[in-house]
Structure formats: C-alpha cells, structure tokens
Amino acid sequence: MIDRLVVFGGTGDLNARYLLPGLAALRAAGHLGDRFRLTCADRSETSTEQFREWAAAQLDRYGGATPVEARQAVVAAADFRRCDVTDADSVAALVAGGGPVAAYLALPPGLFATAVTALSRAGLPPDSRIVLEKPFGEHLADAVELNRLLADVLPEEAVFRVDHFLAxxxxxxxxxxxxxxxxxxxxxxxxxxxxxxxxxxxxxxxxxxxxxxxxxxxxxxxxxxxxxxxxxxxxxxxxxxxxxxxxxxxxxxxxxxxxxxxxxxxxxxxxxxxxxxxxxxxxxxxxxxxxxxxxxxxxxxxxxxxxxxxxxxxxxxxxxxxxxxxxxxxxxxxxxxxxxxxxxxxxxxxxxxxxxxxxxxxxxxxxxxxxxxxxxxxxxxxxxxxxxxxxxxxxxxxxxxxxxxxxxxxxxxxxxxxxxxxxxxxxxxxxxxxxxxxxxxxxxxxxxxxxx
Missing domain, CATH: 3.30.360.10 (Dihydrodipicolinate Reductase; domain 2)
Known part of the structure; x- marks a missing residue:
C-alpha cells in the first residue's frame, strides 16, 4: 500500500469537499497508519501552517461526521508545497524520493496533459500511480492523446481515471x-x-x-x-x-x-x-x-x-x-x-x-x-x-x-x-x-x- 499522496490543486474545492474527508474516513476505519503522508500543492503562497488551518476548517465543514481524532491525524500528516505543474523541476521536487507516490491531479481537465508531461519529465519513483478526475479530456482526440502521454509514464494498471459514482x-x-x-x-x-x-x-x-x-x-x-x-x-x-x-x-x-x-x-x-x-x-x-x-x-x-x-x-x-x-x-x-x-x-x-x-x-x-x-x-x-x-x-x-x-x-x-x-x-x-x-x-x- 502506498503511504504517500501528492495532491496537485491542493487548496481547491475537490480537495476540500471530498479528498480530505475521504482520507479522514480511511483513517477512522483503520486503513491509514501513522506512516501516511499527504503533500498538497498549487501555485498559491501558502505555508504548511496556513494550509493545516485551512484543512482543519474544511474537515470540520465537510467531514464533521468523522471522529475528531481521525481529522486531526490527517491534518497532522499534511504539508503544503508551492508548485507549478508546468515546470518539471518543481514537480520533481514533490514526487522524488521516499518510495512510490500517488499523484492526484485535482486540476481543471485542461491542465491534465501539461501535468502528465511534467510528471513524465520529472520521473516518478517505481510503482507510483497517477489519478485523474473526470472529464477525461475534452473530446475523443484529446482523450486519445492523453492516453498516449500516460502510457509513456506508467503502465495502464497504475493509471486511475476515477469516477466516484462507481464507488x-x-x-x-x-x-x-x-x-x-x-x-x-x-x-x-x-x-x-x-x-x-x-x-x-x-x-x-x-x-x-x-x-x-x-x-x-x-x-x-x-x-x-x-x-x-x-x-x-x-x-x-x-x-x-x-x-x-x-x-x-x-x-x-x-x-x-x-x-x-x-x-x-x-x-x-x-x-x-x-x-x-x-x-x-x-x-x-x-x-x-x-x-x-x-x-x-x-x-x-x-x-x-x-x-x-x-x-x-x-x-x-x-x-x-x-x-x-x-x-x-x-x-x-x-x-x-x-x-x-x-x-x-x-x-x-x-x-x-x-x-x-x-x-x-x-x-x-x-x-x-x-x-x-x-x-x-x-x-x-x-x-x-x-x-x-x-x-x-x-x-x-x-x-x-x-x-x-x-x-x-x-x-x-x-x-x-x-x-x-x-x-x-x-x-x-x-x-x-x-x-x-x-x-x-x-x-x-x-x-x-x-x-x-
């Protein structure tokens, strides 16, 4: 099980409403241990301390039914890094070292190709995974090209095009x-x-x-x-x-x-x-x-x-x-x-x-x-x-x-x-x-x- 999650688009609505509460639910159910680490990143000038305050507020708002201990554990496991997804060096600094990582692209669909290209140039550790939200591309040709880019980075079984309806x-x-x-x-x-x-x-x-x-x-x-x-x-x-x-x-x-x-x-x-x-x-x-x-x-x-x-x-x-x-x-x-x-x-x-x-x-x-x-x-x-x-x-x-x-x-x-x-x-x-x-x-x- 991967114990390192990097969320690109870390202060966005998807992370606030769904990912952070989802992680708290996993912690409460015993699926996340103390080794788990969450790194959230975007282009904002935010410190880790400010991010943790923000994350705690979002968990209170959207994950209030989860035990407070689980919410606090997710906040304590989180840090924030400024990152430009168009810059491979900036991306590499987030994903390099420390074993495999799950890179979650909580980004507008128009940035998927750019982010995947940056991940490819940065180089993901072995056994890493990439997660993309819907819609997967803007049209058929876009989806075909995005699939081609992903195939250059990871095998198909390590690519997660998620649709929460199926969950x-x-x-x-x-x-x-x-x-x-x-x-x-x-x-x-x-x-x-x-x-x-x-x-x-x-x-x-x-x-x-x-x-x-x-x-x-x-x-x-x-x-x-x-x-x-x-x-x-x-x-x-x-x-x-x-x-x-x-x-x-x-x-x-x-x-x-x-x-x-x-x-x-x-x-x-x-x-x-x-x-x-x-x-x-x-x-x-x-x-x-x-x-x-x-x-x-x-x-x-x-x-x-x-x-x-x-x-x-x-x-x-x-x-x-x-x-x-x-x-x-x-x-x-x-x-x-x-x-x-x-x-x-x-x-x-x-x-x-x-x-x-x-x-x-x-x-x-x-x-x-x-x-x-x-x-x-x-x-x-x-x-x-x-x-x-x-x-x-x-x-x-x-x-x-x-x-x-x-x-x-x-x-x-x-x-x-x-x-x-x-x-x-x-x-x-x-x-x-x-x-x-x-x-x-x-x-x-x-x-x-x-x-x-």
Whole structure:
C-alpha cells in the first residue's frame, strides 16, 4: 500500500469537499497508519501552517461526521508545497524520493496533459500511480492523446481515471440484484425489459462552479462519464469475475454496442435545455445566464437527455434513457428498470396498475419494486410496492476511491479504451449541439425541466 499522496490543486474545492474527508474516513476505519503522508500543492503562497488551518476548517465543514481524532491525524500528516505543474523541476521536487507516490491531479481537465508531461519529465519513483478526475479530456482526440502521454509514464494498471459514482454502494446493489438473484437475471433482457431510465436530476444550481461548468455543460459533466458508467453496469453481460479485467472488459463491450448517432438521431433522440429565473422551494433563483462567471454566448446546457439503442442480442428493442438537469424542482437520482406489461390481466383493476418497475435509488441509496397485488375489492388487482433501504456503506465514495488508489486496485477506475469509447458515443451529439442543430429549450428553475 502506498503511504504517500501528492495532491496537485491542493487548496481547491475537490480537495476540500471530498479528498480530505475521504482520507479522514480511511483513517477512522483503520486503513491509514501513522506512516501516511499527504503533500498538497498549487501555485498559491501558502505555508504548511496556513494550509493545516485551512484543512482543519474544511474537515470540520465537510467531514464533521468523522471522529475528531481521525481529522486531526490527517491534518497532522499534511504539508503544503508551492508548485507549478508546468515546470518539471518543481514537480520533481514533490514526487522524488521516499518510495512510490500517488499523484492526484485535482486540476481543471485542461491542465491534465501539461501535468502528465511534467510528471513524465520529472520521473516518478517505481510503482507510483497517477489519478485523474473526470472529464477525461475534452473530446475523443484529446482523450486519445492523453492516453498516449500516460502510457509513456506508467503502465495502464497504475493509471486511475476515477469516477466516484462507481464507488457508491449502488454499484454493488445493481450488480448484486442482477447477478446474484435468479429471479432477475433470466428476465434481464429486451424480451422482458422495455425501458431503462438513468437519472440524475438535482435542485442544486451552480454552487460556485461556473468556471468549470460553463465550459463543460450537462452532457460532458454528467452523461459522458457518470451516467454512461451506470449504463454499463446495468447492460453488461455477466462477467466471469469482478476482477478488474473481467469487469472492465464487459463495460467496454456495452459502450461498443451503442448505436452511433446520425444527424437525424441527434435531432430525434436528444434534448437540451437551460434554466431561466424561477423559484426552488423558498428561494428565488436567477437565470443561468445571470449567474456569476457564466458567459451567455457559450449557450451551455444545464439539462441533457439522450436515448440510446444497443445493438446486441440481449438489448435490441430496449430504450435506454439518460437524463440530468440542474435547478429542477426535485432531486431524483435513480436507475429505473421498467418491465414490459403482461399480455393480459384476467381480473379488473383500479386503473393504477402498470408495468413492474425496479428502482435503484442513488441518493439516498435504496431499492423499490413495484408489483401488482390483490385489490381491496374481490377479484381485482392493485399496485403494491416493496421497499428496502440499503445499509450505509463503510466508506464514503471518495474514501473508497482513495483506498483503491493507495492499495492499487483499479477495478472501479476507467480504463483507457473505455474513456475513448465514452467520447465516441457523445461526440456526434456535442457536434450537433455546438452547431445549434438541436434547439436549446428554456425551463424555469424549480420546474421538471423542458416541456415535452
């Protein structure tokens, strides 16, 4: 296990909100020992003492549920170094000596290539690892070039393209329901499943992320990585094992079966939108174009929905719908599997009986199954819901991400060819949206999104 973590972008939002609390959770669970050392770096003029004060405040704010002793141990293990990621000598001073290091690029995606080049020139100690956040590149050609740069530095198994969605316990819930239950797996195909909705709708607006989000938009921010990853878990063939090669091979297979979008497909099977002023709960929300840091001429979407068709024996005829939006009226984060109706109901029903629906809640993490049962009147049917709340995970998602990085388990990271295939899926959509070949609908903040 690596006991040295270097975070480039050390005073950024990612480190404050997720990495520091994740490390504290690892410490509390006994995964980090006294030998662990954390070095955080960026271009700011910050001393180690100032950084520790800042880190303690962030842990109080975002990791307050973790025992105070664990938070204090992470702060005590941390130091700060000024570093310019464009300068190989500056980078070398951080990573040289002291055995293998995990270099975490908590940086804007536009700096990934620069940072990887600097790491290559600096020279990483043997058995080191590089960690990159999504989005992996800005487009397909960018991802291919970044993969080439990474291959010059480290072997593929030492490169961690992390997606914290895969570290949520929902992943295990989906795989467990599918692969460990005879009642579901024989039905897990287009003969029985009509539609699958993978949804990440949120009331949250920009939350101070305009600098990144306005250049990315909903399609790159959520669909190209997070939601396509969940699609892979739902649609993949049963792997031989849950080892990194078997699982990731099957995920790549799913991406390769997604039917490429033609111009007509993009117009018919994709939608984009942007929120205008409205009200969410008891607060007034300005229009997206009036948010601080937004450039209206970019025409960045805050809502994206795409319908996918998979050209495979298992899924031909099933619709997969991926949807995400900001500033909506309700949080809805789920994978919903809608089964086809039975061909005939022999008894009467009250009009509320519909197809069976299996729902995996992502936040909070739960599972429901809508069935048809006996109604109150004789010989009638009525809907019945079975519900289960999943037990809380032993680690938060970023705790799991960091544990996998430090122990060298890449099973939940994105492989290079997988990242490239994800871009292949969305590139025709990005091109059409950039050319304004698909309308940019407006929807009021606090609504359900663009009108049908």
């Amino acid at each position: 949520m316990s929902t992943v295990e819930n989906i795989l467990g329901a599918r692969l460990a239950n005879r009642v579901f797996e024989p039905l897990w195909n287009s003969t029985h499943i009509a539609e699958v909705d993978i949804v990440w709708d949120e009331r949250l607006t920009l939350a101070g992320r305009a600098g990144y989000y306005d250049r990315a938009g909903a399609l790159k921010d959520m669909v190209q990585n997070h939601l396509l990853q969940l699609l892979c878990l739902v649609a993949m063939e049963p792997p031989i094992s849950l080892g990194e090669r078997d699982l990731r091979d099957r995920k790549v297979d799913v991406l390769r079966t997604i039917r490429p979008f033609t111009a007509a497909d993009v117009a018919r099977r994709t939608r984009r939108g942007r929120y205008v002023a409205g009200r969410i709960g008891d607060r007034d929300v300005p229009a997206y174009v009036d948010e601080d840091g937004v450039e209206p001429d970019r025409r960045t979407e805050t809502f994206a929905q795409i319908e996918l068709e998979l050209d495979s024996w298992r899924w031909s005829g099933t619709t997969f719908r991926l949807r995400t939006g900001k500033a909506l009226g309700a949080d809805r984060m789920e994978v919903a599997v809608r089964f086809r109706p039975v061909p005939h109901l022999p008894f009467g029903h009250d009009g509320r009986v519909g197809p069976n629906l299996l729902r995996f809640g992502l936040a909070p993490e739960d599972m429901t199954l809508d069935l048809t049962g006996t109604g109150s009147a004789a010989r009638t049917f009525a809907p019945v819901r079975l519900a289960a709340r999943m037990p809380p995970p032993d680690l938060p998602p970023y705790g799991r991400v960091l544990l996998d990085v430090l122990t060298g388990d890449p099973v939940l990271s994105i492989r290079g060819d997988e990242a490239e295939e994800s871009w292949r899926v969305v590139e025709p959509i990005l091109a059409a949206w950039s050319a304004d070949n698909v309308p940019l609908y407006e929807y009021p903040a606090g609504s359900d999104g663009p009108a049908s």
